[in-house]
Amino acid sequence: MGEDIVPGTGKRRLGVMGGTFDPIHHGHLVAASEVAARFHLDEVVFVPAGQPWQKSHKQVSPAEDRYLMTVIATASNPQFSVSRIDIDRGGKTYTIDTLRELAEANPDTDLFFITGADALSQILSWRNTEELFSLAHFIGVTRPGHALADPGLPQGGVSLVEVPALAISSTDCRARVERGDPVWYLVPDGVVRYISKRALYRSGPGEESQA
Numbered sequence: 001m002g003e004d005i006v007p008g009t010g011k012r013r014l015g016v017m018g019g020t021f022d023p024i025h026h027g028h029l030v031a032a033s034e035v036a037a038r039f040h041l042d043e044v045v046f047v048p049a050g051q052p053w054q055k056s057h058k059q060v061s062p063a064e065d066r067y068l069m070t071v072i073a074t075a076s077n078p079q080f081s082v083s084r085i086d087i088d089r090g091g092k093t094y095t096i097d098t099l100r101e102l103a104e105a106n107p108d109t110d111l112f113f114i115t116g117a118d119a120l121s122q123i124l125s126w127r128n129t130e131e132l133f134s135l136a137h138f139i140g141v142t143r144p145g146h147a148l149a150d151p152g153l154p155q156g157g158v159s160l161v162e163v164p165a166l167a168i169s170s171t172d173c174r175a176r177v178e179r180g181d182p183v184w185y186l187v188p189d190g191v192v193r194y195i196s197k198r199a200l201y202r203s204g205p206g207e208e209s210q211a
């Protein structure tokens with residue numbers, strides 16, 4: 001695992017890290033950083049989902065909050081950027097739309113879609129998988145508690161990569177904030193502050209605390 005570096009084509013190499021990012025945490029950032037180094041990516045664009053349709057049974061924070069937390073978390077890394085395309089498109093978020101738009105906006109660029117082991121295992125349930133796999137190379141990364149395996153992508157369509165194991169999830173971060181437990185060092189400091197300022201993940205509206 002991790003030796004399977006896709007050969008260079010001479011084109012720009014753009015990583016795409018899609019997620020709900022409610023909130024963004026160090027597991028996301030380490031995965032993107034590790035893949036960027038391993039695959040010699042020029043940039044990684046984080047793309048917060050507008051309406052994550054497979055999470056429609058769950059409550060998801062407003063897109064603007066998730067977008068701003070993603071900007072705060074990535075601001076200090078010159079290789080990282082954030083795109084609003086999935087938020088501004090409106091409606092349910094499908095990665096096929098994300099990749100079509102990114103491919104059109106970035107000619108002469110190879111796209112690498114980064115996904116954790118849990119998301120990768122569900123990928124055949126995503127919309128338009130055949131075209132999806134022709135638009136980007138998929139990179140599945142290890143995540144504690146989830147088995148990493150190729151779920152049946154076309155030959156050469158996915159690389160499986162071991163990244164430093166961080167047993168952090170957005171679900172756990174939200175639950176910790178709700179209980180009044182700290183999320184320091186699970187999410188970037190600025191995100192801790194933002195959660196507190198906006199009183200996200202609290203049952204009582206407007207409640208202030210140190211997150």
Ligand SMILES: Nc1ncnc2c1ncn2[C@@H]1O[C@H](COP(=O)(O)OP(=O)(O)OP(=O)(O)O)[C@@H](O)[C@H]1O
Pocket residue numbers: 018019020021022026027028031114115116117118119120141142143144166167168169170171172
């Ligand atoms: N700790 C982690 N290590 C590696 N990959 C991760 C980790 N956490 C999330 N990812 C991956 O990052 C992408 C975006 O994840 P997402 O925003 O849904 O976070 P999450 O922690 O899984 O959230 P939730 O707990 O709310 O489902 C997915 O591909 C997911 O598999």
Ligand SMILES: O=C(O)c1ccc[n+]([C@@H]2O[C@H](COP(=O)([O-])O)[C@@H](O)[C@H]2O)c1
Pocket residue numbers: 017018019020021047049052053054055093094095096119125126127
């Ligand atoms: O395209 C789809 O049908 C699809 C279904 C589920 C998830 N995704 C994308 O997968 C990424 C991770 O999703 P999530 O729900 O784990 O945050 C994010 O970019 C989602 O938009 C995409």
